[in-house]
Amino acid sequence: MPRFFAATLILLPAYAFADQGLSVPKHVDAQVQFSEQSPLARQDFAADQAKAWGLTEDEWATFERLQTGPRHYWTPQLDPLTTLGVEANSDQERQRYAELQVRLEARRAERELAYQKAYSAAWARLFPGLQPVQDMSDDAGPSSSSRTAVFVEDHCAACVSSLQQWLQAGARLDVYLVGSQGNDTRLRQWAQGAGITASQFSGGQVTLNHDRGRWFALGASRPLPARYQQVDRKWQRID
Numbered sequence: 017m018p019r020f021f022a023a024t025l026i027l028l029p030a031y032a033f034a035d036q037g038l039s040v041p042k043h044v045d046a047q048v049q050f051s052e053q054s055p056l057a058r059q060d061f062a063a064d065q066a067k068a069w070g071l072t073e074d075e076w077a078t079f080e081r082l083q084t085g086p087r088h089y090w091t092p093q094l095d096p097l098t099t100l101g102v103e104a105n106s107d108q109e110r111q112r113y114a115e116l117q118v119r120l121e122a123r124r125a126e127r128e129l130a131y132q133k134a135y136s137a138a139w140a141r142l143f144p145g146l147q148p149v150q151d152m153s154d155d156a157g158p159s160s161s162s163r164t165a166v167f168v169e170d171h172c173a174a175c176v177s178s179l180q181q182w183l184q185a186g187a188r189l190d191v192y193l194v195g196s197q198g199n200d201t202r203l204r205q206w207a208q209g210a211g212i213t214a215s216q217f218s219g220g221q222v223t224l225n226h227d228r229g230r231w232f233a234l235g236a237s238r239p240l241p242a243r244y245q246q247v248d249r250k251w252q253r254i255d
Contacts, residue, residue: 069096070116093199125229165244167231169194175241176210183216192227194240
């Protein structure tokens with residue numbers, strides 16, 4: 017697979033729990049770049065960003081305001097839709113942002129899968145008879161049927177309790193955090209909160225990964241957590 021896909025999986029060793037500096041969110045970098053430009057340029061930028069996320073300009077302004085308060089320090093790299101969703105003032109607002117995010121991530125997954133298919137077709141055409149190297153990011157899950165893919169999410173008590181039960185039973189798990197937005201800090205914080213130990217990482221019992229659209233690619237549905245195993249190169253959910 018191309019490096020683009022191989023990079024979607026990260027294995028956190030024992031030292032991954034060491035404190036690391038937080039990177040500046042991309043939207044903050046962009047705002048700094050526009051801070052010295054004309055009000056019209058800043059307005060155009062805000063309009064473009066709002067459109068990209070399916071938001072109104074007023075909603076984008078609300079997101080920017082939230083990023084100047086406590087939310088910025090709690091979750092500095094949180095995306096606009098999640099930010100607005102967790103700070104929503106009504107169930108109707110929360111539902112709107114949740115549906116926007118589901119649609120956006122589904123489209124992203126479709127584009128990534130389409131490119132993956134194009135890559136596979138190009139490999140077969142250019143190197144017939146030669147199989148590409150398989151790695152743990154292929155086929156939306158772990159490389160061995162002896163391992164189980166587990167999909168979890170933030171603020172999910174059932175995810176944590178079930179994960180601990182499976183680990184205590186000796187299961188070898190590839191854990192995928194749905195909605196992690198590629199944020200490594202968020203991934204590490206979730207692992208710490210879930211009680212995953214450094215020895216479980218270093219011993220290979222657990223890998224921790226960004227979901228990167230796999231959840232949608234499997235056509236899965238909530239509630240989480242959800243376990244999958246590969247049977248005859250097809251992923252099947254375990255009840």
